Amino acid sequence: MISIDGVSQTFKGKSGPVEAIRDISLTIGEGEFLTVIGRSGCGKSTLLRMVAGLLKPTKGEVRVAGEVVREPRRDVAMVFQKPALLPWRSVEDNIMLPVEIFGRRKADHRAQVDRLLETTGLTAFRKRLPHELSGGMQQRVSLCRALIQNPKVMLMDEPFSALDALTREELAVELQRIHMDLGTTIVFVTHSIQEAVLLADRVAVLSSRPGQVRRLVEIPIPRPRSFGHNAHMDQVAGVSAELHSLLLSDTHLPKTSTL
Template identity: 75%
Template sequence: MITIEAATQTFKARGGRVHALQDIDLTIGAGEFVAVIGRSGCGKSTLLRLIGGLLKPTGGRVTVAGDRVTTPRRDVAMVFQRPALLPWRSVLDNVLLPVEIFGWSRAQHRRQAQNLLEMTGLGGFAKRLPHELSGGMQQRVSLCRALIQGPKVMLMDEPFSALDALTREELAVELQRIHMELGTTVVFVTHSIQEAVLLADRVAVLSARPGRLRKVIGIDIPRPRSFGHNAHLEEVAGASAELHHLLLAEEGAAHHPA
């Protein structure tokens, strides 16, 4: 579904060029859930924007569904760190925003929007304004807004990082359910190891400055997964430990090879 070949991104900055990403190679299959994890400033958001067509790579190429990405595509939806809802629009009208912008029929998508809201537990809030909702509910609305595009690929940029811990877990479990139901390909940027292990088929670990792909780890735990007690505590602990090691040992990695 997504191929990234030798993608490199540099930005002009004061005092020279900043290498945000260097020679990233990654192939993501249809329906796969890939988490991208790394410290802040490792270029993980940049990687997401390359796939989403919001940035053009300075080197290498990115394709989605076989086509080279040059501009944003309608079958690729983005979910941002903040809900980015329009405060004057009702919840339902916020979900229908992409429909309007794409010039699709509002009438035809109305029911679908309502269904999405019900799927995320917001059925009774369609007419409310965003500020009447909690942060977690707002982020659910933005998830519905992405899903109304009927996306083949969802790009999520630390979508739960601005929420409190419990809401974050709740939404992660919900996202897993939605992903299992719809089978959308998801690229999920996070700095939470816990989230990555719960959600991802594979976790791509990026190292910082320049952002390089350090390692891709497969998480072979059957779904549905859950936080807390379950039958796979050992596998979860193993994967978490490995990710911890990769992320924390980064600074001294050259001197203390694993």
């Protein structure tokens, strides 16, 4: 579904060029849930923006469904750290925003809005304004707004990082369930090893800047997964420890990291 081929990104800085990402190659399969972790400044968000078509690579190319990404695509949705809801629009009107932007008939999507509201526990809040919602509920609205597009790919840039620990856990479990139901290809950037293990089929561990794929870790733990007591706690602990060790021992890499 997503092919990243020899992608590098260099920005112009005040004191000279800043190499954010160097020669990353990675293939993400249809319906796969890939999480990306790494230290701050390693280029995680930069990589996501290139897949979204918001930033052109300095070198290499990104393809989605076989087509080179040159600009934002209608079948690729992005969820950011902050919900960025329009404060004067109700919950359901915020969810409908992409429908209006793309010139589609709102009547054709009302049943889908109802399903999304029910799935995320927002049915009773459909007429509320954003300031009447908690942070977690606002992020649920943002998730619904992305899903109303029926995206082939959903890109998520630390969407739960501003929330309290319990709300983060609840939303991570909910996102896992939505992914299992819909099978959307998801690339999820996070600083949380727990989130990465709970959600991912694979975890891409990036090195410090310039970001390269240091290791691709398979998560062979049966779904559904949870943070609580379960039959797979030993596996969760083992994978988490491996990721923790990789992040702690981050060192310079060879020039190319290809997976």
